[in-house]
Amino acid sequence: VRVIGLISGTSSDGVDAALVDIQKRAGRCRIELISFDVYPYPGSVRKKLIDLASGLPQPVAHLCHLNFYIGELFAEAARRIARKARIPLDEIALIGSHGQTVQHLPMPKWEGKRPVRSTLQIGEPSVIAERTGITTVADFRPRDMAAGGEGAPLTPYLHYLLFSHPKRSRAIVNIGGISNVTYLKAGASLEETVAFDMGPGNMLIDGLVLAVTGGRKEIDTGGKMARRGKVDAALLSELMRHPFIHRKPPKSTGREVFGLPMVTSILQSSQARRLPPEDLIATATVFTAFAISENIRRFIVKKGALQEVIVGGGGVKNPVLMASLAERLAPIPVQPFESVGHESRAIEAMTFALLGYQTFHLQPTNIPTVTGARRPVLLGKIIPGNFPQSK
Amino acid sequence: VRVIGLISGTSSDGVDAALVDIQKRAGRCRIELISFDVYPYPGSVRKKLIDLASGLPQPVAHLCHLNFYIGELFAEAARRIARKARIPLDEIALIGSHGQTVQHLPMPKWEGKRPVRSTLQIGEPSVIAERTGITTVADFRPRDMAAGGEGAPLTPYLHYLLFSHPKRSRAIVNIGGISNVTYLKAGASLEETVAFDMGPGNMLIDGLVLAVTGGRKEIDTGGKMARRGKVDAALLSELMRHPFIHRKPPKSTGREVFGLPMVTSILQSSQARRLPPEDLIATATVFTAFAISENIRRFIVKKGALQEVIVGGGGVKNPVLMASLAERLAPIPVQPFESVGHESRAIEAMTFALLGYQTFHLQPTNIPTVTGARRPVLLGKIIPGNFPQSK
Numbered sequence: 001v002r003v004i005g006l007i008s009g010t011s012s013d014g015v016d017a018a019l020v021d022i023q024k025r026a027g028r029c030r031i032e033l034i035s036f037d038v039y040p041y042p043g044s045v046r047k048k049l050i051d052l053a054s055g056l057p058q059p060v061a062h063l064c065h066l067n068f069y070i071g072e073l074f075a076e077a078a079r080r081i082a083r084k085a086r087i088p089l090d091e092i093a094l095i096g097s098h099g100q101t102v103q104h105l106p107m108p109k110w111e112g113k114r115p116v117r118s119t120l121q122i123g124e125p126s127v128i129a130e131r132t133g134i135t136t137v138a139d140f141r142p143r144d145m146a147a148g149g150e151g152a153p154l155t156p157y158l159h160y161l162l163f164s165h166p167k168r169s170r171a172i173v174n175i176g177g178i179s180n181v182t183y184l185k186a187g188a189s190l191e192e193t194v195a196f197d198m199g200p201g202n203m204l205i206d207g208l209v210l211a212v213t214g215g216r217k218e219i220d221t222g223g224k225m226a227r228r229g230k231v232d233a234a235l236l237s238e239l240m241r242h243p244f245i246h247r248k249p250p251k252s253t254g255r256e257v258f259g260l261p262m263v264t265s266i267l268q269s270s271q272a273r274r275l276p277p278e279d280l281i282a283t284a285t286v287f288t289a290f291a292i293s294e295n296i297r298r299f300i301v302k303k304g305a306l307q308e309v310i311v312g313g314g315g316v317k318n319p320v321l322m323a324s325l326a327e328r329l330a331p332i333p334v335q336p337f338e339s340v341g342h343e344s345r346a347i348e349a350m351t352f353a354l355l356g357y358q359t360f361h362l363q364p365t366n367i368p369t370v371t372g373a374r375r376p377v378l379l380g381k382i383i384p385g386n387f388p389q390s391k
Numbered sequence: 392v393r394v395i396g397l398i399s400g401t402s403s404d405g406v407d408a409a410l411v412d413i414q415k416r417a418g419r420c421r422i423e424l425i426s427f428d429v430y431p432y433p434g435s436v437r438k439k440l441i442d443l444a445s446g447l448p449q450p451v452a453h454l455c456h457l458n459f460y461i462g463e464l465f466a467e468a469a470r471r472i473a474r475k476a477r478i479p480l481d482e483i484a485l486i487g488s489h490g491q492t493v494q495h496l497p498m499p500k501w502e503g504k505r506p507v508r509s510t511l512q513i514g515e516p517s518v519i520a521e522r523t524g525i526t527t528v529a530d531f532r533p534r535d536m537a538a539g540g541e542g543a544p545l546t547p548y549l550h551y552l553l554f555s556h557p558k559r560s561r562a563i564v565n566i567g568g569i570s571n572v573t574y575l576k577a578g579a580s581l582e583e584t585v586a587f588d589m590g591p592g593n594m595l596i597d598g599l600v601l602a603v604t605g606g607r608k609e610i611d612t613g614g615k616m617a618r619r620g621k622v623d624a625a626l627l628s629e630l631m632r633h634p635f636i637h638r639k640p641p642k643s644t645g646r647e648v649f650g651l652p653m654v655t656s657i658l659q660s661s662q663a664r665r666l667p668p669e670d671l672i673a674t675a676t677v678f679t680a681f682a683i684s685e686n687i688r689r690f691i692v693k694k695g696a697l698q699e700v701i702v703g704g705g706g707v708k709n710p711v712l713m714a715s716l717a718e719r720l721a722p723i724p725v726q727p728f729e730s731v732g733h734e735s736r737a738i739e740a741m742t743f744a745l746l747g748y749q750t751f752h753l754q755p756t757n758i759p760t761v762t763g764a765r766r767p768v769l770l771g772k773i774i775p776g777n778f779p780q781s782k
Contacts, residue, residue, distance in 0.1 A: 052451050053451070055450060055451075055452065056448075056450070057447075057448035057449050057450050058448050058449065058450075058451055059446060059447070059448050059449075060443050060444070060446075060449055060454060060493055060494050060511065061446065061494055061496060061647070063451060063454065063511070064493075064494040064496055064509045064510065064511040065496060065500055065507060065509045067509060067511065068507050068508065068509035068533070068536070068537075069502050069505075069507050069509075071537070072502070072505060072507065102451055102455075103451050103452055103455040105452060105455055105456060109456055111460050111463070114460075114463060116456060116459050116460050116463065117459065118455045118456045118458060118459035118460075118515075119455065120451065120454070120455040120458065124509075124533050124537070125772070126530070126533035126534040126536075126537045126772070127533070127537040129534070129537075130534060130537035130538055130768065131537070138772075139517070139772075142459070142515050142517035142518070143517040143520070143521060143774070145459070145517075146459075146462070146515070146517045146518040146520075146521035146522070147521055256452070359775070362775065377521065378775045380774075381516070381517070381529075381530075381772035381773065381774050382772065382773040382774075382775070383534070383771075383772050383773075384750070384753065384769045384773070
């Protein structure tokens with residue numbers, strides 16, 4: 001069957017849409033990408049999203065409105081990816097929509113004796129179901145958190161399906177806004193999968209680029225700024241001490257840690273020492289590579305074999321970041337998803353197509369060893385599409 | 392089958408829980424109340440909810456956390472009503488949860504050429520499904536709004552089932568935080584039902600009581616303060632001009648109109664004239680009765696027969712309000728729900744039990760003539776309970 005997966009990542013730049021074909025044989029799914037695209041948000045939306053995640057107080061009415069407006073943009077992305085693939089909407093069985101994360105609070109806050117973890121993804125799925133007529137499964141993280149998990153990461157379920165190998169132990173790294181890793185030991189079962197967030201992906205670099213260029217640039221295209229800069233040893237060693245990097249998995253994080261708060265703190269501490277902007281970007285780039293390599297060394301290599309590291313996400317396009325990562329992980333080879341036949345940009349959207357499909361068929365998709373949940377649960381909420389007109 | 396309905400109304404005082412029995416015969420539902428109770432929120436929660444609805448900026452993290460914490464309180468209410476009725480959770484087929492409204496913005500805000508209406512109910516249903524193991528249908532308003540409706544009112548669907556009569560034309564009034572009415576013309580079909588919000592219910596009176604007593608009292612118990620006060624003609628005629636009262640249905644409103652903003656404006660305009668607190672309460676009470684009677688006169692009586700007005704909701708317990716209403720509507724008799732055999736406090740919670748049941752069975756429950764939606768749609772999101780453990 002054909003399923004559409006939708007997500008906007010922590011970098012809040014637009015809607016990733018993947019149209020996939022899913023087939024089930026002998027209880028095992030096969031998933032194949034038919035079409036993928038990214039539909040950028042209007043600039044005003046991106047700014048509002050960054051404001052929402054900033055921690056500064058916001059009128060609740062803004063959030064309420066944005067939830068529905070982003071639902072419209074998600075619905076439009078679904079219609080556009082179907083049109084691109086020339087597949088009519090009524091031949092699409094399901095949509096799986098992750099939505100847009102605006103908060104993720106996996107550390108419990110106590111209410112009396114009750115630990116409360118929480119997360120908030122917006123992009124109203126009722127709007128998606130209404131505009132497309134397609135049954136939509138959405139909002140995958142809350143149920144895992146209700147079951148005591150961190151609600152993340154969820155991509156390992158797809159990583160296992162695509163990359164697990166009887167003879168090769170692999171680490172699958174995704175460098176999105178945040179970077180995360182899935183460790184697939186050779187021949188291991190789904191339940192033995194290990195996965196966790198490692199720290200910043202592109203978020204910290206992007207945040208600093210935006211700040212030092214006064215908003216003129218949003219990313220360090222091709223790693224050009226980092227290449228011109230010099231790594232500042234004092235700042236780097238300060239960053240390297242960040243407790244999240246050294247915390248044992250399972251763990252997950254987001255923009256509230258490695259977004260504006262960290263950008264602001266780096267700018268403040270560097271101002272006194274008059275570090276050139278390029279040096280800040282160079283240092284943040286090496287720190288990002290460190291966050292990834294250090295987590296792999298301490299929490300994966302120490303525990304088992306590792307034949308290769310396969311990297312996906314926007315970070316793959318930053319050659320300075322990739323070179324620093326390869327150097328730090330040598331002699332373990334580091335290669336992009338494309339080298340094993342998959343489009344790395346599409347992985348997250350494909351994940352939510354698969355998770356939507358599985359929930360609709362009453363199959364749990366959280367991996368308790370990965371999220372820390374007490375048990376496997378059905379993720380997401382089901383919003384029926386067009387109903388058969390009643391009499 | 393047994394179904395639990397949960398809601399916390401705009402007065403944000405606690406969770407209403409109704410356990411009902413629903414039977415379907417020849418396509419028509421019968422619903423019977425087994426047990427009902429209200430489980431008050433902790434005081435800290437009520438304060439946070441009023442802050443959220445106040446319009447003042449709030450950290451998004453507070454909302455994110457509160458959504459999950461209120462989900463816990465809703466789950467607890469479900470467990471408690473089942474225990475009260477001595478029915479084990481695994482004999483309960485479904486939960487229908489409305490959640491707690493924090494914003495309702497039915498007037499479209501334009502994004503380019505796109506009108507965006509929005510609403511926000513919290514009380515994470517994934518938590519309810521996880522804690523109870525019962526499949527939960529929740530968040531009923533967004534789909535109707537996605538279909539161009541106001542997302543409210545939704546109780547008319549149950550009103551029709553319980554109160555429609557072949558020979559008598561009835562107006563069903565609910566005085567909750569907001570007051571609304573359902574007009575059931577004798578012998579009319581569901582599609583001919585007319586219903587809309589009329590203005591403040593208890594919200595304005597409660598808000599003023601809280602303010603003038605410095606927080607010592609939350610409601611005017613038994614209408615005692617109103618009875619001691621004198622209606623101020625100048626203030627009353629100013630209030631009577633409120634445009635919402637005179638707007639043609641369909642229409643819906645909430646705390647953002649008749650909550651803190653109106654309380655603040657009344658206090659400011661009365662301060663200069665040194666009106667005694669009791670006079671403010673007396674005036675607000677008569678204004679509330681006016682909002683109801685004026686809407687019934689202009690938008691119901693002018694259009695059709697009306698044999699009786701049946702009133703439910705917390706407002707029934709305020710004899711000053713009820714007397715003012717009866718006087719304004721005479722000679723049409725005004726009587727409480729109880730006089731026709733139904734517990735008025737339970738109506739809203741029963742509504743969401745019924746709506747959850749119908750959505751689960753793929754029956755639309757919005758009434759387009761009531762909400763203004765373009766078509767009947769399936770309301771809500773389905774969150775599966777315990778899944779049959781996979782192999």
